[in-house]
Amino acid sequence: MSEPLVEFDDVLTRYEPVIGLETHVELGTESKMFCGCATTFGAEPNTQTCPVCLGLPGSLPVANAAAVESTIRIGLALGCRIASWSRFARKNYFYPDIPKGFQTSQYDEPLCTAGHLDVEVDGETYRVEIERVHLEEDTGKNLHVGGATGRIHGADHSLVDFNRAGIPLVEIVTRPVPGAGAKAPEVARAYVTELREIIQTLGASDVRMEQGSLRCDVNTSLAPTGSLEWGTRTETKNVNSLRSVERAVRYEMRRQAAVLDAGGRVLQETRHLHEDTGSTSPGRSKEEATDYRYFPEPDLVPLAPDAEWVEKLAAGLPELPAARRTRLQQEWGLSATEMTWLVNAGALGLVERTVAAGASPADARKWWLGELARRSNDAGVELTELAVTPAQVAELTALVAEGTVNDKLARQALDGVLAGEGDPRAVVQARGLAVMGESDELGAAVDAAIAGAPDVVAKVRGGKVQALGALVGAVMRTTRGQADAATVKRMLEERVLGG
Amino acid sequence: MSSEPTPDTAAHPALDRQDIAHLARLARLAVTDEELDRFAGQLGAVLDAVAQVQRADVADVVPTTHAVPLTNVLRADVATPSLPRDAVLAGAPAAEDDRFRVPRILGEEA
Numbered sequence: 001m002s003e004p005l006v007e008f009d010d011v012l013t014r015y016e017p018v019i020g021l022e023t024h025v026e027l028g029t030e031s032k033m034f035c036g037c038a039t040t041f042g043a044e045p046n047t048q049t050c051p052v053c054l055g056l057p058g059s060l061p062v063a064n065a066a067a068v069e070s071t072i073r074i075g076l077a078l079g080c081r082i083a084s085w086s087r088f089a090r091k092n093y094f095y096p097d098i099p100k101g102f103q104t105s106q107y108d109e110p111l112c113t114a115g116h117l118d119v120e121v122d123g124e125t126y127r128v129e130i131e132r133v134h135l136e137e138d139t140g141k142n143l144h145v146g147g148a149t150g151r152i153h154g155a156d157h158s159l160v161d162f163n164r165a166g167i168p169l170v171e172i173v174t175r176p177v178p179g180a181g182a183k184a185p186e187v188a189r190a191y192v193t194e195l196r197e198i199i200q201t202l203g204a205s206d207v208r209m210e211q212g213s214l215r216c217d218v219n220t221s222l223a224p225t226g227s228l229e230w231g232t233r234t235e236t237k238n239v240n241s242l243r244s245v246e247r248a249v250r251y252e253m254r255r256q257a258a259v260l261d262a263g264g265r266v267l268q269e270t271r272h273l274h275e276d277t278g279s280t281s282p283g284r285s286k287e288e289a290t291d292y293r294y295f296p297e298p299d300l301v302p303l304a305p306d307a308e309w310v311e312k313l314a315a316g317l318p319e320l321p322a323a324r325r326t327r328l329q330q331e332w333g334l335s336a337t338e339m340t341w342l343v344n345a346g347a348l349g350l351v352e353r354t355v356a357a358g359a360s361p362a363d364a365r366k367w368w369l370g371e372l373a374r375r376s377n378d379a380g381v382e383l384t385e386l387a388v389t390p391a392q393v394a395e396l397t398a399l400v401a402e403g404t405v406n407d408k409l410a411r412q413a414l415d416g417v418l419a420g421e422g423d424p425r426a427v428v429q430a431r432g433l434a435v436m437g438e439s440d441e442l443g444a445a446v447d448a449a450i451a452g453a454p455d456v457v458a459k460v461r462g463g464k465v466q467a468l469g470a471l472v473g474a475v476m477r478t479t480r481g482q483a484d485a486a487t488v489k490r491m492l493e494e495r496v497l498g499g
Numbered sequence: 500m501s502s503e504p505t506p507d508t509a510a511h512p513a514l515d516r517q518d519i520a521h522l523a524r525l526a527r528l529a530v531t532d533e534e535l536d537r538f539a540g541q542l543g544a545v546l547d548a549v550a551q552v553q554r555a556d557v558a559d560v561v562p563t564t565h566a567v568p569l570t571n572v573l574r575a576d577v578a579t580p581s582l583p584r585d586a587v588l589a590g591a592p593a594a595e596d597d598r599f600r601v602p603r604i605l606g607e608e609a
Contacts, residue, residue, distance in 0.1 A: 047584050
């Protein structure tokens with residue numbers, strides 16, 4: 001793992017990176033691509049298989065209509081041309097996780113071609129061209145036994161679960177993206193982030209990278225600055241977090257620069273990312289395996305989406321993330337920077353729902369980016385994982401707005417909500433958090449403060465009115481912050497100066 | 500099969516021993532040196548036979564894209580019962596922990 005690396009900034013002084021991404025998305029269909037087996041994640045091994053997805057002789061596949069439609073919808077959302085004629089093809093190779101000896105995929109007749117996705121990094125827009133979007137099937141899952149920590153290297157044998165085999169898989173392939181320079185790692189990450197959000201918005205997949213329902217192969221190459229030819233690329237396989245997408249590009253840029261600096265040649269190879277160190281290492285050589293002998297799948301008839309079908313799907317597309325961000329930014333009167341913060345904090349949807357539940361945009365933002373961001377940080381969880389709903393946050397803002405609680409009491413009410421004590425109003429009731437009105441109890445606290453600090457009272461009476469603050473503080477302490485500071489100040493003024 | 504016809508090597512690029520060895524490797528077939536020579540000749544004859552099709556005049560023929568003149572044959576996305584696991588694994592040469600057991604995937608060289 002001690003490969004020579006060039007400092008990242010140094011790489012950019014003499015090389016230009018070109019990146020490319022292949023993203024696999026498991027569609028969230030009820031049933032598999034070519035058979036009716038269920039697709040439940042985490043089911044007992046080999047309980048979701050049948051003759052079709054096991055590749056038993058005589059079985060015949062039939063394509064899943066929802067998977068075809070999801071693929072077309074993804075293509076439409078990426079501005080692709082939808083093919084009026086598209087076929088499946090057999091990609092032939094042997095590996096224990098493909099029971100048929102081939103993967104049913106698409107080769108020269110994919111469903112969608114020639115789209116694009118604009119992504120923003122530090123206020124600049126980068127256009128990522130989409131080469132193709134095609135539909136295929138996932139493989140089974142191997143469990144390696146006898147080696148170190150489940151790795152294939154050194155394993156004695158492997159165990160295969162075919163539950164995943166045949167789950168519809170959409171592959172989205174970009175064209176090479178040049179010109180991102182030092183931002184290449186971030187552009188790669190921003191692309192996957194935006195793609196993930198689009199697919200989530202479409203409801204086509206749950207796109208959970210940690211469960212493998214979205215995985216990326218990240219291609220990186222370097223060319224000397226000003227060169228007209230691109231360098232040799234490496235492909236880092238199965239990168240499974242957004243952070244790792246960025247790290248994979250960064251590491252490959254630094255490693256390839258060192259190879260080129262030393263007069264060496266970058267090998268075209270697949271590499272694996274090590275999540276712990278952020279480094280990559282060469283995968284197994286697959287020189288022979290690249291001869292897949294694709295041919296049209298004879299067991300499936302062609303797909304021929306007509307204009308009417310495609311138009312119907314296009315008309316049914318939801319508002320896409322970029323359009324939604326623009327609209328909300330305008331509605332809430334935010335600057336581009338404020339909007340970026342909100343998006344990067346993962347709070348956009350939460351704020352939107354909080355506003356929908358009645359909060360003002362400013363209050364909703366203040367809560368989610370302030371107190372709630374702090375809580376999620378402390379707990380080491382995502383904002384969405386906090387045990388508070390947007391409706392409850394809206395209720396907190398309402399309680400503050402109507403004067404039932406102040407900010408401090410509202411935070412205590414939040415404690416109760418997070419502890420599962422119910423909605424904010426109920427917590428305020430149960431914990432007795434409401435702001436104290438001008439009651440006998442508050443009057444007694446005010447009198448006690450006056451009696452306890454004759455020197456301060458003398459000062460105030462002598463004209464130093466700002467000394468009253470010390471008395472306000474004393475009352476707030478004895479009432480444990482439950483009094484309204486303005487009310488306390490008024491009562492003090494009346495009793496110290498008025499009487 | 501000792502009386503195979505001599506392949507007409509002029510009609511197509513000849514298959515040599517290397518091609519056969521490559522195909523055999525892709526198909527996971529163990530082929531002896533003697534078989535490489537024999538199959539090169541036999542497969543050459545097959546290619547010759549197929550090559551005759553290329554000589555046909557197809558100017559007026561609509562290309563056949565599929566043996567069945569249908570498109571968009573789709574099924575609704577509805578989950579149906581799978582096979583019982585016992586039945587699934589009964590067909591496996593070896594099973595362990597409710598999974599198919601397969602030999603070591605990477606060879607010694609990896």
